[in-house]
Amino acid sequence: MSGLRERKKAQTRLTIQQHALRLFREQGYENTTVKQIADAADVSESTFFRYFPTKEELVLWDDLDLSFAERFRAQPTTLEAFEAMRTAMRDTFAELSTAQRQHLQERVELMMSVPPLRASLLDQLIGATRVMSDLLATRSGTDAADPAVRAVVGAIVGAGFSAVIAVQDNSGADFTELLDETLSNLAAVVPTRD
Numbered sequence: 001m002s003g004l005r006e007r008k009k010a011q012t013r014l015t016i017q018q019h020a021l022r023l024f025r026e027q028g029y030e031n032t033t034v035k036q037i038a039d040a041a042d043v044s045e046s047t048f049f050r051y052f053p054t055k056e057e058l059v060l061w062d063d064l065d066l067s068f069a070e071r072f073r074a075q076p077t078t079l080e081a082f083e084a085m086r087t088a089m090r091d092t093f094a095e096l097s098t099a100q101r102q103h104l105q106e107r108v109e110l111m112m113s114v115p116p117l118r119a120s121l122l123d124q125l126i127g128a129t130r131v132m133s134d135l136l137a138t139r140s141g142t143d144a145a146d147p148a149v150r151a152v153v154g155a156i157v158g159a160g161f162s163a164v165i166a167v168q169d170n171s172g173a174d175f176t177e178l179l180d181e182t183l184s185n186l187a188a189v190v191p192t193r194d
Contacts, residue, residue: 013051013061016041020058021106029059029114056120059110065131068092072135081139085132085156086183093176101175108164129157159186 019040023032034055038048052058071091075084096104111117130144132153137144144150163178 009051010063012043012047016043016048016051017058017061018103020055021103021110024110025106029055029110029117056117059107059114059117060120060124062104062107064092065128069131069135072139077139081136082152082156082187084139085136086180086187089156089160089183090176090180093179105167105175109168112164112168125157125161129153132156155186156183159183 016037020032020037023036023040032055034045034048037055037058038045041048052061068088071088072084075087079087093101111121133144133149136153137146137149140149142149159182160179163175163182166178167173167175
C-alpha cells in the first residue's frame with residue numbers, strides 16, 4: 001500500500017509542476033502566483049505547500065538524484081568508481097522519455113534565466129555534490145571529505161553543468177550525448193582511486 005501511496009504523491013507533485021510550467025510559459029515565472037498554480041492543478045494552496053515549500057522548489061524538484069544513486073550502487077564492483085559514476089549518469093538521462101527530457105529542458109531553461117532560481121540551483125548542485133561524494137567515498141572505502149573525492153565529484157558536477165550550458169547555447173543538442181562526451185574527456189585526466 002505504501003508503494004501506491006508514494007506513487008500517488010509523486011504523480012500529484014508532477015501534476016502540480018506541469019501546470020506550473022504551463023503557466024510560467026504563458027505568463028512568466030514572476031507573474032505566476034501559487035494560487036494560480038494550485039487552481040490550475042485543482043489542489044488547495046495548503047496542498048501545494050505540502051508538496052512544495054516554495055515556488056522555487058517546484059521548479060527544482062525531480063527524482064533524478066534517487067534514480068542516479070540506485071543506478072550507481074547497482075554498478076559492478078569491478079568497474080572503476082569514476083566509470084561507474086559516468087555510466088550511472090548516462091543511464092539516468094538516457095532512460096528518460098522524450099516528454100521527460102522536454103520537461104527537464106524547460107525546467108533547466110527556467111533555472112538558468114530566472115535569478116532567484118539560479119541561486120536555488122547552486123544549492124541543488126551543492127546537495128547533489130554531497131550525495132555523489134558519499135556514494136563515491138562508500139564505493140572507494142574513503143571519506144566523503146577526502147580532497148581527492150571532492151575533486152573528482154567537483155569535476156563531474158562541473159562537467160554536467162558545462163553540458164547544461166552547451167545545450168542552452170545549442171537547443172538542438174542532446175544533453176545525454178554531451179554529458180557522456182564531456183565525462184569521457186574528463187576520464188582521460190581524472191586520477192582514479194578505488
